Amino acid sequence: MSLKVGLPRALFYHTYYPLWQAFYAALGVETVVSPETNKGILNKGIKCVVDETCLPVKVFFGHVAELCEAGADYLFVPRLVSVEKKAYICPKFMGLPDMLKASRIQQPPLIAPVINFVKVTPLQKILDECAAPFTRNRVKINRAWQKAWQEQKQHEENLRKITPHHDLTILLLGHDYNVYDRYINMDLIKKLQQLGCQVMTAAHIAREERDRQIEKFPRSVFWTYGRNLIGAAYHFMEQPGLKGVIILSSFGCGIDSFIDNFIIRRLTEQKIPHLNVVLDEHTGEGGLNTRLEAFVDIIRWRRDYHQGYVSPHGQYLGSAERNA
Amino acid sequence: MGNTWVALKGMLEYIGLEVVVPPPITKETLFLGVQHAPEFACLPLKINIGNLIEAKKLGADVFIMAGGTGPCRFGLYAQLEKEILEDLGYHYDSLIIEPPDTGYWQFLKQVKKIVGKASWWRVFQGIRFGYQKALAVDKLEKLVEEIRPRETVKGTADKIFQNALQIIDRAQNFGELEESYILSSEKLRHIPQDERKKVLKIGLVGEIYTLLEPFASADIEKKLGYLGAEVRRSLYLSEWVNEHLFLKAKGPSIRDFARPFLNHFVGGHGQETIGAGVAFANAGFDGIVQVAPLTCMPEIVAHNIFPEVSRDCGIPVLNIYVDEQTGEAGINTRLEAFIELLEARRKPDGKVVSKPDAVQGVAQDVASPIPREAAQKAANKEGPDTLTM
Numbered sequence: 083m084s085l086k087v088g089l090p091r092a093l094f095y096h097t098y099y100p101l102w103q104a105f106y107a108a109l110g111v112e113t114v115v116s117p118e119t120n121k122g123i124l125n126k127g128i129k130c131v132v133d134e135t136c137l138p139v140k141v142f143f144g145h146v147a148e149l150c151e152a153g154a155d156y157l158f159v160p161r162l163v164s165v166e167k168k169a170y171i172c173p174k175f176m177g178l179p180d181m182l183k184a185s186r187i188q189q190p191p192l193i194a195p196v197i198n199f200v201k202v203t204p205l206q207k208i209l210d211e212c213a214a215p216f217t218r219n220r221v222k223i224n225r226a227w228q229k230a231w232q233e234q235k236q237h238e239e240n241l242r243k244i245t246p247h248h249d250l251t252i253l254l255l256g257h258d259y260n261v262y263d264r265y266i267n268m269d270l271i272k273k274l275q276q277l278g279c280q281v282m283t284a285a286h287i288a289r290e291e292r293d294r295q296i297e298k299f300p301r302s303v304f305w306t307y308g309r310n311l312i313g314a315a316y317h318f319m320e321q322p323g324l325k326g327v328i329i330l331s332s333f334g335c336g337i338d339s340f341i342d343n344f345i346i347r348r349l350t351e352q353k354i355p356h357l358n359v360v361l362d363e364h365t366g367e368g369g370l371n372t373r374l375e376a377f378v379d380i381i382r383w384r385r386d387y388h389q390g391y392v393s394p395h396g397q398y399l400g401s402a403e404r405n406a
Numbered sequence: 407m408g409n410t411w412v413a414l415k416g417m418l419e420y421i422g423l424e425v426v427v428p429p430p431i432t433k434e435t436l437f438l439g440v441q442h443a444p445e446f447a448c449l450p451l452k453i454n455i456g457n458l459i460e461a462k463k464l465g466a467d468v469f470i471m472a473g474g475t476g477p478c479r480f481g482l483y484a485q486l487e488k489e490i491l492e493d494l495g496y497h498y499d500s501l502i503i504e505p506p507d508t509g510y511w512q513f514l515k516q517v518k519k520i521v522g523k524a525s526w527w528r529v530f531q532g533i534r535f536g537y538q539k540a541l542a543v544d545k546l547e548k549l550v551e552e553i554r555p556r557e558t559v560k561g562t563a564d565k566i567f568q569n570a571l572q573i574i575d576r577a578q579n580f581g582e583l584e585e586s587y588i589l590s591s592e593k594l595r596h597i598p599q600d601e602r603k604k605v606l607k608i609g610l611v612g613e614i615y616t617l618l619e620p621f622a623s624a625d626i627e628k629k630l631g632y633l634g635a636e637v638r639r640s641l642y643l644s645e646w647v648n649e650h651l652f653l654k655a656k657g658p659s660i661r662d663f664a665r666p667f668l669n670h671f672v673g674g675h676g677q678e679t680i681g682a683g684v685a686f687a688n689a690g691f692d693g694i695v696q697v698a699p700l701t702c703m704p705e706i707v708a709h710n711i712f713p714e715v716s717r718d719c720g721i722p723v724l725n726i727y728v729d730e731q732t733g734e735a736g737i738n739t740r741l742e743a744f745i746e747l748l749e750a751r752r753k754p755d756g757k758v759v760s761k762p763d764a765v766q767g768v769a770q771d772v773a774s775p776i777p778r779e780a781a782q783k784a785a786n787k788e789g790p791d792t793l794t795m
Contacts, residue, residue: 134706134727161670170477173673177707180668184714196670301485301502304477336703339446340482347489 084112085216087193088154090145091116093138093175094162096262101234102158108226111216114154116145119265121365123148128363130185137332137362138259139174139181141266147187156193156215157182163198169306170200172337191215241285250381252279253318255311255345256330257338260361261285267330268367270359270374274328277378284314291317299344308341315345319352326355326381328374333362355381409543410618410643412575417536421529426466428457431621435460440730442490448479449622449699449729450615455487459496468499478674478704535583539574540644542587546570549594551638554631555606556599564628566593606635606748609686611679612697613705616728617641623697623728624737630695633745638691640682641675660685667711667718676704680711687719692748694721695741700729722747 087106089095095102095115106113116123119141127144149157159182162175170176179194195211196203205227206220213223252274260267261283274281284292292313296303299316303309318325327349331338342358349356357377359370415425429435431453439456458469471484484502491498501519546567553563570590577583608630616623617639630637640660661671664681671677683694696712698705712723724744726737 132706132709132725134700134709136706163670170673173477173676173703174707176477176670177668177672177676177704177711180670181707181710184667184711301482304481334446334701336446336448336479336701339444339448339701340479340486343444343447343486344489347493 085155086112086114086153088146088149088152088157088190089113089115090142090149090157090159091118092142092145092263093178093259094160094171095259097258098234100237101230103230104233105212105226105230106158108229109213109216109222114149114152116148116152119144119263121265124265124363130187131181134334136174136334136336137266138257138263139178140363141259141263142178143182143185143187146182146189150187150189155190157190158193158212160212161194161196163196164200165197165306166199168200168302169304169309171306238285241283242288249324250279250378251282251321251323251325252378253282253314253325253327254330255284255314255327257307257332257335258285260330260332266332266361267359268365268370270328270330270370273371273374274378277374279378282314282318284310287314287317303341305337305341308337311341312345315348319348319354324381324385326357326377328377329356329358331358331360333360355384409547409571410540412543412571413536413540413643415575416539416577417532420535421532426461426464428461428464428466431457431619436621436730442494444486446701447486448702450613450619451479451483451486452730453615453619453622454483455490458487458491458498459494462491462496462498466498468501470501472502477672480674535580537644537647538580538583539577540647542574542583543571544642544644546587546590546594547642548638549591551627551631552636553594553597553599554628555634555636556601556603558598558600560632562597563594566590566597570594603634606693606745606752607691608635608637608748609640609682609691609694610637610697611640611682611686611694612675613679613699613702614641614646614675616697616699618643622699623726624734626695626697626726626737626741629738629741630745633741635692635745635748638686640678640686663688667715668708672704672707674702674704676708679705679708680715683708683712683715683721683723684719687715687721691721692752693744694723695744696723696725698725698727700727702727722751 089099089102091099099115103113103115123144124141125144126147127140127142130143130147131140146157146159159179161179162171164170174181179192182189182192193212193215195208197208206224209223209227210218210220213226217223254261254271254274256267261271264272271281287295287310292310295313295316296309299312303312315327318327327345329338329342329345331342346356346358355377357373359373411427415427418425435456436453437456438459439452439454442459443452443455458466461469469487471487472480484500488498488500550563550567557563567590570586570593573586573590574583577586610617610627610630618641620627627637627639660681661677662681663684664677667684668677668680679696679698683696686694694712696705696709698709709725712725715721716723722744724740726740
């Protein structure tokens, strides 16, 4: 029986799944991916970690528990410290394998390479570690990596393709694992599309453009997601047309508590309408639907009826004379 | 941040700057901060903003703030504070000192910007003076921690310590500092104590701000002391300065103890928290209390790992998060229950928990001190529903 590697469909899976899957496929290793998040998975995750942990990590633990039940021989849980120079991911990602070991999930051996580009870890070492249980043949590993990297690049390019659109563009700012997990964000993208909006995410903006835009920020932002979001926001501000920004974050996210504040301040200066959606374990959809509809309606009214008294950001725009 | 102001003020005044010490943190400070800070920001930021607003009213016009390169949020504190204060119409010049880890030259340049005309020798002496003050305060504080559970009249040590802070603050040169330190420590040593009393030893670990600032942690250290426990913190200002600013660490680093539980640096003091926990357990402490601000990322990682430390080292751990909800009664109850549990464990019959009903509330927070294999077996049998918290 061939060995199976389990990939939890959570956290960085949403960003790097083409890479991971292609890599193991090229090595001839079978991969099992946990199903899309559902209530059962979320509940399992909530039981595995302390309450204070943020939603995405809870979801991650749920996926791991699911995979362990499905019987994977190895679990791929990289310790993602940093994927680019001068920027970290998040403290919780750094401690992920340790948190997993401390949890009560009965788990198969972990494949947990340390991926840290702040300090230069040689790529070869990471790759060797990823492939260690299956092969030590470097030629084979490197070939698999080349192929996987192509695949990932292709995927990123496909994401960037955007059809020029008519009506209203909404920039959805959020971490990949919130934006692409359709269960925890209650299919936000589809909801927006049904309301006739075109949805842009940070993934639509090329890395170089992001790095150029982030220069405008007075200090260096040392989180990759923070850089993505701020860069995307700056880029979006320069775009013409009718637009609004939805900021999607998870309850208790340490990074977003700061980054969102920076972004909101800048959007407010530019008078760009924005909506802050915070996700947690609650799954009532009604509230979210109402907020989205209202948000989109308000943006359209501001255009169609020139209703200058509709505030983009909570500022009082009423007539002073009328109240006098 | 706790008694840090004594050292910092000493240093800056020695160099020849005028210092505005913000009034002690009160509910008012916190309220100001909470009003203007982002909702999910951590407690230290909220208090910081409150401090800065209050200091502005007293006439401060420059704030000095440490920077950082992540991944803890602290690295962006200065920027966020500046923007928030600007929005409120408080104009501050900010001087952000990047840690020397990122390059000594940069660090020196920024220091020069702050001190202006003072000579380097003066600056060097100033830093030394500040450090000496920090050292004196920390030594006295450790003494107080030992005396608190043993003193016959509760509160004596704290009164003397408060007085000592004033004297140390007033000291203008090395001689006066030495004298005031000796005087205060003598006073402390003369407090009548019950020498034979058997006290519990508790290690207090967690995030640096909540450890050093009593207001932020609802005075946990004092409370534990009065409940009859000798408390030792994982962090003291002078030790921290020694390790981070003078870059010399003596002996094995506290982080080394964190293996194999937490094998990687997680920002902030996450790894130190676990490491200190293990070190305390090895040193024969009776229990560990972890304090952290709500949503603190590194401490949440540590919190998730503590159950394992607790199982392996057989030491109970209590995790307390603090935020702007400052209800003290809840914390008091939890601390009392924790202390009772520790006392029960120490009883000679070896029975850890005599009445399970009585300590159920605590048992949820405190991982059971049963050996690991047994705990795991139990966990397998009962399924994940029995998980703590």
